[in-house]
Each structure stands twice: as C-alpha cells, then as structure tokens.
Amino acid sequence: xLMKNPTDTITYPAHIAPxxxxxxxxxxxxxARRKKIDPGKIAKLASNENPLGPSPAALQALAxxxxxxxxxxxxxxxxxxxxxxxxxxxxxxxxxxGAGSESVIANTVATVLAEGRKTAYSQFxxxxxxxxxxxxxxxxxxxxSPEFVxxxxxxxxxxxxxxxxxxxxxxxxxxxxxxxxxxxMDFMSKIPKHIVVLLDEAYFEFLPDSFRPDSIVWVRLxxxxxxxxxxxKAYGLAGLRIGYGIAQQGLADMLRRVRPxxxxxxSAQIAAIAALQDTTFLENTLRINQESKSxxxxxxxxxxxxxxxxxxxxxxxNVGDGVAWTRAMEKHGLIVRPVNSYGLPAWxxxxxxxxxxxxxxxxxxxxFTPNSVEDVSL
Ligand SMILES: Cc1ncc(COP(=O)(O)O)c(C=O)c1O
Numbered sequence: 306x307l308m309k310n311p312t313d314t315i316t317y318p319a320h321i322a323p324x325x326x327x328x329x330x331x332x333x334x335x336x337a338r339r340k341k342i343d344p345g346k347i348a349k350l351a352s353n354e355n356p357l358g359p360s361p362a363a364l365q366a367l368a369x370x371x372x373x374x375x376x377x378x379x380x381x382x383x384x385x386x387x388x389x390x391x392x393x394x395x396x397x398x399x400x401x402x403g404a405g406s407e408s409v410i411a412n413t414v415a416t417v418l419a420e421g422r423k424t425a426y427s428q429f430x431x432x433x434x435x436x437x438x439x440x441x442x443x444x445x446x447x448x449x450s451p452e453f454v455x456x457x458x459x460x461x462x463x464x465x466x467x468x469x470x471x472x473x474x475x476x477x478x479x480x481x482x483x484x485x486x487x488x489x490m491d492f493m494s495k496i497p498k499h500i501v502v503l504l505d506e507a508y509f510e511f512l513p514d515s516f517r518p519d520s521i522v523w524v525r526l527x528x529x530x531x532x533x534x535x536x537x538k539a540y541g542l543a544g545l546r547i548g549y550g551i552a553q554q555g556l557a558d559m560l561r562r563v564r565p566x567x568x569x570x571x572s573a574q575i576a577a578i579a580a581l582q583d584t585t586f587l588e589n590t591l592r593i594n595q596e597s598k599s600x601x602x603x604x605x606x607x608x609x610x611x612x613x614x615x616x617x618x619x620x621x622x623n624v625g626d627g628v629a630w631t632r633a634m635e636k637h638g639l640i641v642r643p644v645n646s647y648g649l650p651a652w653x654x655x656x657x658x659x660x661x662x663x664x665x666x667x668x669x670x671x672x673f674t675p676n677s678v679e680d681v682s683l
C-alpha cells in the first residue's frame with residue numbers, strides 16, 4: 306500500500322529552494338522572435354563565444370567522419386585524452402573530460418564538497434561555480450574583491466576557516482581581470498595540501514605571455530590542484546559542450562567516479578581533437594580579439610564609459626543601469642549581458658565580437674548618453 310505524505314507536498318533539502326537558476330545570455334532566436342528582427346542581423350555579445358565561429362579544422366574533421374548517432378559515444382574519450390596528454394605532456398590518467406569545463410567544475414564540486422563542507426572564493430566569481438557549490442549544500446566563504454581582482458592574501462587568510470575547496474578563475478568572469486603568475490604560485494605553495502584548489506582557466510588562451518602561468522607545471526607540483534580548460538572560447542566549440550580538467554591521478558580518479566556517463570558526444574570529441582591542432586585558427590582568434598578589444602576600449606573611453614582592463618574576450622563596462630542599457634541595445638539587435646546577478650547592477654559584460662560588431666555597438670550607444678538611464682528609451 307502506498308503511504309501518503311501527510312501534507313501532500315513535496316519536501317526538498319533546505320538548500321534547493323534558495324538556488325537561482327543560471328541565467329545565460331539571451332539566445333539570438335529569442336531576441337529575433339521578441340523584437341521581430343532578422344536573426345542574421347543580430348549580434349550576440351553576451352556569452353563570450355568565438356565570433357569567428359568554430360575552428361574550420363574541427364568542421365572538416367566532423368564532415369570526414371561518418372558518426373553513427375545510434376551508438377553511445379566513447380565514454381573514456383580515449384583519442385581526445387591521448388591528444389590532450391600529448392599536448393600538455395602529462396599522463397593520460399591526469400585528464401578528465403567533461404561536457405564543457407562547467408561540467409568538470411561541477412564534478413569537482415560533487416567530488417570535494419557536500420553539506421557541512423566549505424568552499425572559499427572571491428566576490429564576483431563565476432556564477433555556475435557558486436550554483437554548483439550551493440546545489441550540494443556547501444557553506445560559502447566569500448572574500449571581498451574591492452578592486453575587481455581576486456585578493457589572494459584575503460583568500461589565504463580564510464584557510465583557517467577550513468575550506469575543502471578554493472575556487473579561482475584566472476582570468477575571472479565577469480571581471481576579465483587576471484592574476485600575476487608569481488603571486489598565484491606563491492599562493493599555491495602556501496595552501497595546505499588537504500585543501501583542493503580549482504583553477505578555472507576557461508580564458509587561458511587569451512592571456513598575454515607575461516601573464517600566462519605555468520599551471521601545468523603547478524599540477525605536477527601540487528596534488529591538490531585541478532585546472533580546467535575549455536574548447537568553448539578560443540577554439541569556438543561552445544555549442545558542442547566540451548572541456549577538460551588536469552589534475553594528478555589521485556584527484557582525477559576521484560572525479561571519474563562522479564562523472565556522469567556519456568555526456569560528451571562523439572562529435573564533440575572529434576571536433577576537439579582537430580581544434581587542438583588548428584593553430585592558424587587560434588592565432589586568428591587572438592588577432593581579431595585584440596583588434597576588437599582596442600576598438601571597443603578606445604570607443605568606450607571616447608564616450609566616457611568606465612571599464613575594467615580585461616585579458617579575456619569580453620569587457621566589464623559600467624553603464625549606470627545594466628538592465629536598462631541591455632534592453633536599449635536589444636532594440637538595435639545587439640545582445641549584451643547584464644550582470645546584476647553578480648551584484649553589479651551598474652555594469653554589463655560585453656563579449657568582443659567582430660570589429661564591425663563593435664562599430665554597431667558604438668552606433669547604438671550614440672543614440673543615448675552614457676550612464677544616464679533616463680536617456681535610454683526602454
Ligand atoms: C570562468 C568560466 N569558467 C567556465 C566556463 C564554462 O565554460 P564551458 O562549460 O563552456 O567550458 C565559463 C563560461 O562562460 C567561464 O566564464
């Protein structure tokens with residue numbers, strides 16, 4: 306006989322209801338429908354995607370393979386793991402593949418955190434990480450970031466509160482700011498080895514040489530470090546959902562235990578292997594990114610906007626009222642990202658698109674006065 310819940314209501318763990326669903330950038334089709342704009346005329350500058358599209362080598366590799374979609378993909382991602390191990394000169398056992406680096410991040414959280422355990426991270430950290438940690442009921446130690454850069458001293462100072470997992474994105478999202486490699490190395494050297502450090506390097510490829518840490522070397526030195534990288538940004542494969550983590554075998558083996566099966570499609574694996582070798586595409590991506598960054602920063606300065614120096618493919622810009630500004634841009638077929646959910650209601654995050662998309666942004670901006678919500682026609 307079925308026992309009835311006396312109140313007939315579903316009960317949930319206490320930490321579930323306060324969760325906020327992740328809010329992604331508005332999809333092009335969504336805005337096209339809402340504003341009756343030709344989707345081809347919309348520029349999406351909201352999710353830090355690659356404006357050049359996917360790596361051509363990845364597209365060629367996909368076209369050349371006759372993928373049998375009736376079969377499950379290779380759950381071990383054997384060929385991609387080999388390619389990445391070779392690329393980074395690490396043992397294959399150190400590589401953990403995920404459906405986007407977000408899923409490696411979530412698996413790290415699921416491996417290390419639980420109710421009663423604590424995580425420490427900087428204010429203005431990537432929302433998906435915070436959500437993942439909230440989902441498992443962990444306690445949060447949030448370190449202030451008044452300068453919009455991760456304060457490593459402040460983060461170290463909370464070690465005595467016994468966090469199990471410390472999260473650092475370098476460069477960070479939504480700030481776009483990065484850390485000095487020497488400071489990060491010092492931080493890692495000081496952190497007790499029972500505390501796992503997750504170094505999220507989703508935007509690693511955009512870092513200039515002087516700011517590029519030897520993070521693979523650090524993985525060799527520190528068994529409590531996991532770095533995550535993605536094919537979504539510089540490699541242009543966001544839609545295929547593929548990313549990876551690198552950690553020493555002890556930690557990597559634990560992650561493999563919680564990793565859901567078959568989340569990485571055969572297409573994603575094939576495309577990622579090809580994209581990894583496509584150095585021409587990567588160079589083009591970085592060149593266009595630099596060009597658009599110069600254009601956007603010059604244009605913002607000329608118009609009196611404040612923005613943060615960024616080492617990524619996006620800029621955090623103070624516009625007065627982020628939501629109102631975003632709505633105003635939508636009228637011009639431009640999708641940017643308000644960041645009020647990060648506690649930054651005055652700011653928007655603008656992805657660096659193609660140079661002509663940056664010019665379109667200026668044309669739209671010039672229809673109203675910066676930092677004046679009243680002038681923004683909603
Ligand atoms: C800092 C940071 N980490 C991780 C990710 C996750 O990217 P993906 O899951 O597409 O690899 C993003 C995506 O925007 C990000 O900004």
